Amino acid sequence: MKKFFRMFKIRREEMAASVCALCVLIALHAMMISKTFNTFLHTGGAHWNIFIKNFVVSGFDPITYSMVTYWEANYNVYRHPFLSFMVWPLSLLDGWLMDMTGLNLVQFIVAVPLLFFAFYSFIFIFRIFRDIIKIRRFEATVLSAMLFSFAYVMIAAVVPDHFCVSMFLLVFALYISGLKMQNGTRLSIWQTVLLFFVTAGVTLSNGVKIFIYALFTNGKKFFRIKYLLLAVLLPSALIWFFARWEYRTFVLPKEKARHEARLKKSAETRQKLFNAFADTTSLKDSAEIKKAFAKEMNKRVKAKYVKDHQKAWNKHTGKPMGKGEFIKWTDISTSRSETAVENLFGESIQLHDQHLLQDTLRSRPVIVPYSWIINYVVEAVIVLLFIGGIWCGRRSRFLWMALGGFAFDMFLHMGLGFGINEVYIMGAHWLFVMPMAMAFVVKQAENGRFRTWLRVLLVVLTLWLWAYNGTLLAGYLLG
Known part of the structure; x- marks a missing residue:
């Protein structure tokens, strides 16, 4: 246990960068809280309506604010089976403080764990660069800063949603797996189960990534009967049965x-x-009245159907593969090519100045083009560096492990179309893989003549992203 907690001790070489990261994260949280501070501070019984009406930051939901204010299992139990219970202690604290002060301090209560997870995401991504990929401190610092300059990592770090928590858990799991690879050891059954339960408990689909990491870390030993049964099949069955129980107990009633x-x-x-x-019609026969009324009601139903299909929450939802309980979450009609350019590698990394941080289910079109060509240039350079990193690190088992998780996300979002209409809000689940891949370009050029130019390019990209996204985000939150 002591060894585990020692991992969270800040090293001397991390001190300067970590202090800067902490100050920036605190400033971002201060801006996020200030946007709705006066409204949410006095939120009482009608909390959900107040939160949902006043909190608009892209497609992120203020469910956590609502649940901490008044606890109930409001998260989707199949996507987030343990999350409701993880925030329960925060709800107790908020209730106690509300009784003492008469104020709802939910924004501060939620900000503290978010700050912790964002900060240590920065620390462990830095350590991946230093301890696993083994690049120099300057480049490791720049790439760590670049990750948090990506639009939907910057935003995920401060919004009251689960994405920042998931990012930390995935980065931490990659770091642990990378150390195991280096030491020639493997993830034990209890370590795999613990990582799976915590990660899948927050976001079920991310539990699959833990198994992908275990596969690359343990190699052929992953397929041993004992390991498959106790570390993979049994935990998967348990968490699924728990989700079904949670649904029947809390949601179904x-x-x-x-x-x-x-x-x-x-x-x-x-x-x-x-x-x-009946009082206003000229008809006298009761059967005729009922027939005429039914005809009138059918007209109203059709009119409402047409009207509802013109609303953003319906209009911007693509055609699913079917109408089943889970297949209804898919999307086969939204353009993959436009989504890749404008949303997957676009909005996720650089905000669009038009329809800034609007919600697709309220007012934002699914596809929004950039106003300036420079945004497409920056996007192209980042994607090329990512592809170049995959090529340079093609012999790294660690990189292929990280890319395995990335590929699973692409299968979910770009293949099946899950959440494709706002794919960028899931960016914190996979964006960290991009600077990881870039680190292999850095490593390849470490002693070459292009090292200085590569350094300059990475610094310029990072400064641009911080200036561009930071300005737009600050303007939105403070405006």
């Missing part, structure tokens, strides 16, 4: 109650409309 309330309200409304129709 509320869904049934809401459904019954809707049916009751619909019946009452229909009866009122029928009475009003």
Whole structure:
């Protein structure tokens, strides 16, 4: 246990960069809190309506604010099976402070763990560059700063959502796996299970990445019967059964109650409309009245259907592969090529100045072009460095392990289309792989004549991204 906690001790070579990172993260949190401080500070019983109405930062949801203010299992239990219970202690603290002060300090309570996870994401990505890939301190610092200059890493670090937590867990798991590879050891059953439960408990799909990391770390031993049963199959079954239990216990009763309330309200409304129709119509025969009323209601239903399909939450949702419980989350109609340019490697890394941080389910179009050609130039350079890094690190088992997780995300989002209409908000799950790959370009050029030019390029890119994204984000939060 002592060895585990020693991993969180800041090293001397990390001190300067970590202090700078901490100051920047605190400043970003201060701006995020200030945007809705006066509104959320006095939030009481009608918390959900107030949070959802006033918190608009891209497609991120203020569910965590709502749950900490008044706890209930509001996260999707299949995507985030343990997350509701992880924030329960924060809810107890918020309730205690609210009783003492009469104020809702939820923004500060949520900011503290987010600050921790963002800060140590920076620390462990830096250590991956230094301890695993083994590049020099200057380049490691620049690439670590570059990761946090990416738009949706910068934003994920401060919004009240789970993405920053997931990023930390994935980066930490990569670091642990990388050390195991270096030492010629493997992930034990209990280590794999622990990493899986914590990571998959926050975001279920990321649990698959833990198994990918274990496969690359353990090699053929991953397929031993004992390991497969106890480290892979049993934990997967347990977390799935837990999610089903959580759904039946916490979610299903509320869904049934809401459904019954809707049916009751619909019946009452229909009866009122029928009475009003019967009082005003010139028809006398009861059968004719019912027939005419049914015809009128069908017209209203069709009109509402057409109107709803013009709204952003419907219009910007692509066509799914089917209507099943989980297959309905897929999307086969949204353009993959436009998404890759404008969203996957676009908005994820550089914000669009048009429709800045608007929500796709409210007002933002799915595809938004950049206003300036320089954004496409920067995007192209970053993607080329990423591809170049894959080539330079093609013999690195560690890089292929990281790319395995990246490939799984691409299969989910660009293949199946899960969340493709706002794929950028999931950026914190995979963007860290890009500077990891770039580190292999740096390593290749370490003693070559292009080292200085590469250094300059990386510094210029990082400064541009911090200036561009930082200015837009600060303007949005403080405006």
